[in-house]
Amino acid sequence: MIEVILTKKEGYCGKIGYNKRYLSTIHINVTEYPYMIKLKNSFDRHHGQKVKDDYRYLEDKYFSITIKFIEELNNISETVFSKSKYRKDITDKFNDLWKYDKFGLYSKYGNYYYYFFYNGSTLLPSLMQSKNLNEKGKTFINFDKLDSKGEIEIKDMVFSNDGKMMAYVIKEKDNAWNTIMFKYTNNKKIKDKLNNVIYSMYNFIFNNKGFIYSTYPEKNGTLGGFMISNFKKHSLYYHHFGQKQTSDKLLATCKDGDDFIIHGTLSNDGKYLFVQCINEISGTNNLYYVKLNNNKYFKKKIKLIPLITRNDALYNVIDSNSKYVYIYTNLNTAFGKVIKMKLIDKYYNQNKWKLFIEETRNQEINKIVPVGKKYLVANCMTNLQSFLIIYDMKNGKYLKKINFGEGIIEDISGSSMHYELFVTFNNLVSPQTIYRLNLEYGIKKIIQKKIIQSIPNDIKDEQFIIKKLHYLGRDHTRIPLIMFYNRKTLRNRKNPIILEGFGGFKSTLRPNYALSKLLFVKHFGGIWCIAGIRGGGEYGTKWHLNGKGLNKKNSFFDFIAGAEFIIKRRYTRPSKLAIFGSSVGGLIANVVSQMRPDLLGAVVSKTPLLDMIRYHRLTTHDEIFIEEFGDVSIKKHFKNLIKYSPLHNLKLPKHKLQWPSTLLFTTTEDVIVGPEHTLKYLARLYVLLQKAIKYQTNPVIGFVGKYYGHHDYQKPEEKLLNESINMFCFLQQTLDLKWYK
Template sequence: MVRDFTYPVARRDESIVDDFHGKKIADPYRWLEDPDSEETQQFVEAENKIAQPFLENCDKWQKINEKLTALWNFPKYTVPDRHGKYYFSYQNTGLQNQNVLYKQDTLKDEPTLFFDPNTLSTDGTIALSGKAFSEDGNLLAYGLSESGSDWIKIKIRNVETGEDFPDLLERVKFSSMTWTHDNKGLFYCRYPDQEGKTDGSETVMNENQKLYYHRVGESQEKDVLVAEFPENPSWRMSTQVSDCGKYLIVTIVKACRDNLLYFADLEKNGPINGKIPLTPIVTEFEADYDYITNTGSKMVFRTNKNAPNYRLIVIDLNNYTEENWGTLIEEDPKDVLDWAHCVDKDKVVLGYLHDVKSALQVNSLETGKLIRKFPLEIGQIVSFSGDKKYSEIFYQLVSFLTPGTIYRYDFSKPDEQPTVFREVKLNLEGFDKNNFKVDQVFYPSRDGTKIPMFIVQKNTQPKGSKPCLLYGYGGFNISLQPTFSVSLLFLIDAFDGILAFANIRGGGEYGEKWHNGGRLLNKQNGFDDFQAAAKYLVEHKYTEHKKIAIQGGSNGGLLVGACINQRPELFGAAVAQVGVLDMLRFHKFTIGHAWISDYGNPDEKVHFDNLYKFSPVHNVHSPNSTDNQYPSTLILTADHDDRVSPLHSLKFAAALHHAVKDNEFQKNPILLRVYSKAGHGAGKPTAKKIEESTDILTFLYQALEIDADV
């Protein structure tokens, strides 16, 4: 695709030079770090004036948008979740901007409307972000987020009447909501007042989170400060009250892995009128600990301490030194214990990851022995509900070709099999998943490591030169499992395309070993894995390099940015969404300091040397031949992204445009699209999801020169 563009000229301030361990590094676009400056806003406007017409003036944009909207328009449901007298579940008629929360007395009753976030804004940009029911189920604490920001405001609702209390808790971010079992109040975390805005468009670093207790009906000013760690401003807290209601469990993180572990005896401490004495159990950041349940003082945790694939351990709060810990369920040598829930008084449901596919079983809480396994088709369990108080469970399974099947099982009837409670179905005439196929291959990376990859396509067409979307993430112990996506299905069906999901190192697909294999000084392994995936797809005649588009978001945006710098000839197009792209300054904005656990700290020389080698902003180059020109590139970000600030994308685009300006070999377009009233992704209204998906598909249609009658 050859297009002539006159890119906006971003001012280069050559006087901005940093000294990293004796190495001088210029940062000419430092001014783009200020989102409120008139110059930054003019740059964004100028970039959008190029990107939007390129996308929206294409005659295919409207057609793709209409077909995508029709495909998106099918009823969606989540698993029922029981609280007190009622079952609660989300539903969406198809194109509602936000899912609507319903309640029902029994599973056979018609659901009644309980909470509709769509009434809170005309454009759907106010979203429900987190919720917690009181122990008796009579009260609901819920968070509201605006324009995709991580900031939330907590409100409290009477479940019976549907009316809200006057309570309003502000300055809340990255917080759990945990009720005491007397149903009188809840623990939550908030940040102190900060200068300037707190709407998600700011870049101020988030520090000094504090734990508070709020009593229902009181103003936030009366909330009780329960815990703080002023000597460690980067620490963030999360709380749980034990199933018995006696203990407060506090976990502390400073990054995106490993946590400290504290507890307090709520009964012994009496009324919560001040700071609660916390007893430390784990005092070093060396492993993960997730509270599952307890029997008296014996607490069950999921941990990767001495178990890279995770196990369940028992810690007795009356004798909690590590030498007295016990193992309830041993680590599996291959499968990763992804999550665990206690149900039906004395059972633990375990969700495993087996070669990147979900597996489900139940074990005894008392002995740890296996009770039964649940049969699953190839896919991912995206949601589960169950409680120690109840015998029934629900779980929802999705795959690349099925939008979701919800199953119900009742442990009080052990001889029966799980039954289909509800099946989510597409409103698409003629769609038959049997016309498609899903393969899982294991391909060699640069160092010989075998990397799993899912390949989804129609099963009626020969191999050769199909357009192919290669998707990856590879970070933060997050696993890229089979998922259902309307836009990805559209690409396969309407474009006769191929979807390839590469499970590169840095993710959690094979436990901590896989994570460690692609983080810190091993980060390049993930990039190598991704590039090897493109080579595999060509060598095995699925496609050709000019027909491969790569896509990734957040850490996956870093993946895309690094790969088009390192091996541009492997790809025909690239889509980098909300990417982390300035690896020398990522830790200075919002919550970026938490990512040091995966990327390393650029203030330390060993990590600086490593980060500087692949930092997308710092490795932009001018092509010296048409063979190594950048692929057609679409950089996407949003003005209220306070997870990965848009400054990353702005600086990357400015650097790319400077490098290719007047370059005779760069024929492919490089576009920056900045969305308004949107954030990192969570809570994005359906209308904006469809708009963004239409932009991406229209871009791929042009960039890959797809020959399809859309």
């Protein structure tokens, strides 16, 4: 039984001076943490150095001792969560804020508009169909009827060029493979069904007589019930409607490498099939094409005509016509550009392509789509601000820039078949606004209409401020910082703050809508800060490289500088500052908590990377992770990793300073960053904290969920909501937060 002692904020027993620095109203005696047995001779040897791994047995999540440890961790955590005096308020408000109608991005195919709709009363959204945007659509597919238990996920959907047929892709939550179902848009059923599909694009072909998809073959080259462990020779297949899947034709396998992924994309006029062979580790690809004859179906393997085979960058087909293909690429650019190539029936001199839309410094192209025959429209971002740019399809000339205010353009939808463009936009206050832009009458007469705007109950834009700042890192690099707070907030050192960071894989933390951010700002009077530290994608490839691999230390120092900046500017003080991160961000948060515990009041991390010596053995993404962080078999990489690996750098803070209040979330079914990291870290940390028995009372806890998902969007909605509630119950007590209705 865990003894949880509630005390006043002056500290445990109110007598120990060095406890006054923390505000936590909940304290745990370190002897109450579970004690795990150390293995005596468990270690790895790297470059002549012995690296202990005392708790390697915790890597086996099915081991009885591991199961018991998880139960003990969860018991402690649930006790802490339940003690928050505002738990009911937090839970009720989360449920209230979640109650708004949710719409997916609108798209037009044929004569109909389609979008996903979810009102919270069902497990899955419905796909809606409408002829008129002024009227509510009718239900085209009710996915709840396919699954009344919430055991499937909707992965994708695709329509034929004429809008007469559609395919939707579903996946069972405990299965890696996808299933493809088909339907006529006039509601007639199609019996065809494709099983065991993975890592695929989808295309109707030959006037809707067939379908192109990708998956892995069996060893004998046929399709069927095979194991997903056979990740070799990803292949392109052709399915002819009315025939069984076992009769599907193998069209092509990447000759570039057994581990490459192959995708097929049909041109908008149906005359060409473009084929990508993708190296997922490097993010580069080769590009081929096939000229189609609509009167001849595929009866054997196709001959791929090389278009770009340099495998030195990303090459994505945007659009094509009878002469040219337009390709987005990041070749020799940090922010993206568009090239134009001529289509001929033989190998093309790749040095003769034409630059169509050149790179603009610090202006990242997130997505680019054709709109009618005249325009290309790009979803761009500069300094964490989204906007659209319209280009002339004839010559790539810049025509117009369109802003939607402070926030993020989540996605855009356009086609060369019509002149309608749909935009999904959100910001930290408003979860969703959908716009329709009609470009049919030219650039000077664009008709822009707001179709949908969703705002939770009792929320008004004018109540809040979204502020963009920059601060200087240790080496005087300018780091972007976004601050989200109530208009009435004062710089008085009393504000609770959550500082969030990521800093990896060239991913950008964007100021988009999240219930947790809104609740923290509105009801706890807090400030949510997002630091665009190096390693992310805020300023392109160079920014990523400067926080990657041997340069990882820059990410940590950038984050520390952000915390120092917030404190120096009198927004808060250390006892009111919490740091937060997920995945790589969890690595950042835990490293920083070890480097500078004096700056922090609390640390929260989700699915954090903590064992940076064995991390590549604890993931299905080993090659991608090694590319990002380094290879322990290389001496200089190992020396770098061992310097900051949280598991291997655990030591008590100096001057008898407490370990900051710490909460780690993980899940048993996360195959990207598994629970092993958190379990081994806490086991070793709990032993260390025994040495601080006289003064360590801040809670250091972990919660291990039993569900799938690494990123938040992959997790079951109910579980994700519960994580957020528990996080704020923890922070409410450890930062001594007050609730404002």
